[in-house]
Amino acid sequence: MSDAPHIEVRDLTMAYGDFVIQRDLNFVVNKGDIFVIMGGSGCGKTTVMRALIGLQRPAKGAVFYGGEDFWNVALEEQERLKRRLGIMFQGGALWSSMTLGENIALPLKEYTALSPRQLDEIVSFKLALVGLAGFEDFYPSELSGGMKKRAGLARAMALDPDILVIDEPSSGLDPPTARRLDDLILELRDSLETTIVVISHDLASILAIGSNSIFLDAETHTMINTGKPKEAVASGDAKVRHFLTRGAA
Amino acid sequence: MTVNGANVVIARTHNSNEKQWQLDTRRIGNDLLEVSCGGRWCLDQDLPATAIIVPELGDGLRLSFNTAQLSAWDTGFLAFLRTLFMLCEERGVSIDQEGLPKGVRHLLAMAAAVPEQKVVKRSSAGQSLAFQVGTATVALFRSAPEMLHFLGEITLSFGRLIRGQAQFRLSDLWWEIEEVGPRALGIVSVISFLVGLILAYLGADQLRMVGAQIFIADLVAIGMVREVGALMTGIIIAGRTGAAFAAQLGTMQVNEEIDAFKTLGISPVDFLVLPRMLALMLMVPLLTLYAGFVGMLAGLLVSATIFDIGMFEYYTETVRALELKHFLVGLSKGSVYGAMVAYAGCLRGMQCGRSAESVGEAATSAVVTGILLITIVASLMTIIFYRLGI
Numbered sequence: 001m002s003d004a005p006h007i008e009v010r011d012l013t014m015a016y017g018d019f020v021i022q023r024d025l026n027f028v029v030n031k032g033d034i035f036v037i038m039g040g041s042g043c044g045k046t047t048v049m050r051a052l053i054g055l056q057r058p059a060k061g062a063v064f065y066g067g068e069d070f071w072n073v074a075l076e077e078q079e080r081l082k083r084r085l086g087i088m089f090q091g092g093a094l095w096s097s098m099t100l101g102e103n104i105a106l107p108l109k110e111y112t113a114l115s116p117r118q119l120d121e122i123v124s125f126k127l128a129l130v131g132l133a134g135f136e137d138f139y140p141s142e143l144s145g146g147m148k149k150r151a152g153l154a155r156a157m158a159l160d161p162d163i164l165v166i167d168e169p170s171s172g173l174d175p176p177t178a179r180r181l182d183d184l185i186l187e188l189r190d191s192l193e194t195t196i197v198v199i200s201h202d203l204a205s206i207l208a209i210g211s212n213s214i215f216l217d218a219e220t221h222t223m224i225n226t227g228k229p230k231e232a233v234a235s236g237d238a239k240v241r242h243f244l245t246r247g248a249a
Numbered sequence: 250m251t252v253n254g255a256n257v258v259i260a261r262t263h264n265s266n267e268k269q270w271q272l273d274t275r276r277i278g279n280d281l282l283e284v285s286c287g288g289r290w291c292l293d294q295d296l297p298a299t300a301i302i303v304p305e306l307g308d309g310l311r312l313s314f315n316t317a318q319l320s321a322w323d324t325g326f327l328a329f330l331r332t333l334f335m336l337c338e339e340r341g342v343s344i345d346q347e348g349l350p351k352g353v354r355h356l357l358a359m360a361a362a363v364p365e366q367k368v369v370k371r372s373s374a375g376q377s378l379a380f381q382v383g384t385a386t387v388a389l390f391r392s393a394p395e396m397l398h399f400l401g402e403i404t405l406s407f408g409r410l411i412r413g414q415a416q417f418r419l420s421d422l423w424w425e426i427e428e429v430g431p432r433a434l435g436i437v438s439v440i441s442f443l444v445g446l447i448l449a450y451l452g453a454d455q456l457r458m459v460g461a462q463i464f465i466a467d468l469v470a471i472g473m474v475r476e477v478g479a480l481m482t483g484i485i486i487a488g489r490t491g492a493a494f495a496a497q498l499g500t501m502q503v504n505e506e507i508d509a510f511k512t513l514g515i516s517p518v519d520f521l522v523l524p525r526m527l528a529l530m531l532m533v534p535l536l537t538l539y540a541g542f543v544g545m546l547a548g549l550l551v552s553a554t555i556f557d558i559g560m561f562e563y564y565t566e567t568v569r570a571l572e573l574k575h576f577l578v579g580l581s582k583g584s585v586y587g588a589m590v591a592y593a594g595c596l597r598g599m600q601c602g603r604s605a606e607s608v609g610e611a612a613t614s615a616v617v618t619g620i621l622l623i624t625i626v627a628s629l630m631t632i633i634f635y636r637l638g639i
Contacts, residue, residue: 097605108292122292131362133360141604159292160324183359191353
């Protein structure tokens, strides 16, 4: 079991009714990868992500975590596997009735036996990591879009997950903050050995952090390239080259 | 205490239990404190508080680390160190981070890269009753001008409607009419029938004592058509439609859709509020009329089956009791209640904040405001009609 890839996707097809978004996806995410799922708008990146994190059952195919078939194990097993994941949603998805501190503390309270002092220390540290030190008592409605996003990442990291899934990390952020977030993602991978799956169409970010990637195509509804993003720039597929060079090639 | 060359070494060991964390402090000479961390420093452990080390921190001291025996670490270790560093800074203790793992140093540096925002923390301590009453009173006085302002905007919007200048789509109006009218028939039928039934029983109980059971028909007919039908319909609509209006407009507020109307120079009151007001003002009187008939039907059934009053007899008495003015009073009340519900729902929706929680608050507030307004207006109208002899 331990030799199995961290995440393996086999013949995954995502569809809404009869409309197929992506079909027959096959890819592997290894431990310590920063795996980028890229592609143009509407190609189904987020839909594929929803299958990976247990929010949308695939029309066909399977998602394996450490060799366990996520969609075909008992509900309790699914819950256990989900606890290995930390998810940062595109808009942050913070609970609006809670302060940022409470948002981050909730998973810690649910799944650890930390004392209130330790909870406070960890919440404070997580917020500091994303550049929001001192914002514990703010409500999401009092923050900008970029701040919500960073707070969402702090909540996703709350339990130090094995796998971090991040939907569009840099969209809506100013360039220095986006760069800082990229650095944090790299550091999390290097220091805590976190495996990171990033859904993105931000070229600078993809090329800076991605160690492996797939490219989803909206027209053919399937994966048309795999491999390191930097190598994909010289891909034989014109669509991939066009995307990664912002239409220059 | 051991002697190590020229330095005096005082060592203290803090162990949790086996295979968990280990924390040793060694005082080397007068100015160096070496902190050794071993074992697992992870969130699943009951990690120590920095308070353990605090007594050993003194001004002018230097702190170094030895993590050779550290087998695993995560945020638990980082949070411990960050708090320790803050305490060291407060006490003038310098820190040598060389002995810490590279990843730990990097993550701590990232956490320290953006200085802490100095903000006024909200006091979580309980506020006094006087403070709460004061705050609520101020909020009430502040909301009065807002309510009047919104009423003014609606009035202007109706003015534009009369002049044919209001900007809204007829399809929206028809959609709202369908939503608030035909789709509410089910719930209005059930409640009106039961209220008619209650009125009939109530009347029968009292009128039987004077042998005037036939007047159940008068009581139910006038009661339902003139007062209760409109009141019950108003309350049903406040719960069903008023809350929906507030939630719809509140969500549009959250999604900045209302701002988008404003930036395009389209009045959100014309486009969103007017169709809703018109729909309720047109449909609630009709629902009131319908509620009156359903209530009378319930009275007829109860009278005929329980109290042995003939159906024709009951019908004749009802026709004799009902006058046009009762219908007009009921219809006018229905129309005003509809306007009140629409006003409350749209007001709370337009005042909604930018969060999901605000949408819930807006919906609740719309129902409360709607029912309150209906009750106040019902009382006033009853007094006015009585004075006018209608």
